[in-house]
Amino acid sequence: MPGCTACGTEIEASFRFCPWCGTVQRRKIVEFFWPHANSPGRALRVTRYLGDERHVRFSVWDDGVARAAVSLDEDEALRLAAFLEETSACCHDAAETL
Numbered sequence: 001m002p003g004c005t006a007c008g009t010e011i012e013a014s015f016r017f018c019p020w021c022g023t024v025q026r027r028k029i030v031e032f033f034w035p036h037a038n039s040p041g042r043a044l045r046v047t048r049y050l051g052d053e054r055h056v057r058f059s060v061w062d063d064g065v066a067r068a069a070v071s072l073d074e075d076e077a078l079r080l081a082a083f084l085e086e087t088s089a090c091c092h093d094a095a096e097t098l
């Protein structure tokens with residue numbers, strides 16, 4: 001079992017943060033998102049880089065190959081998150097007026 005990079009306490013390798021001191025244990029966090037039915041064979045990989053140059057990278061994968069990618073800085077990534085949050089609450093009436 002590996003130790004925390006800061007305090008040395010043994011922690012599970014899957015931990016993103018040390019539960020004892022809060023130090024980030026990974027340099028990046030990756031999540032895959034499955035496509036809508038209109039995009040079969042593709043997926044979106046979102047990677048949050050935690051190092052000195054923090055950013056969020058979006059990669060479009062097609063049959064296991066990255067076809068395109070773009071990185072957003074933290075402010076733009078937060079704006080994207082806010083956009084998704086705000087628009088998820090929209091009712092059908094709101095969608096019809098857009």
Ligand SMILES: [Zn+2]
Pocket residue numbers: 004005006007008009018019020021022023
């Ligand atoms: Zn620690």
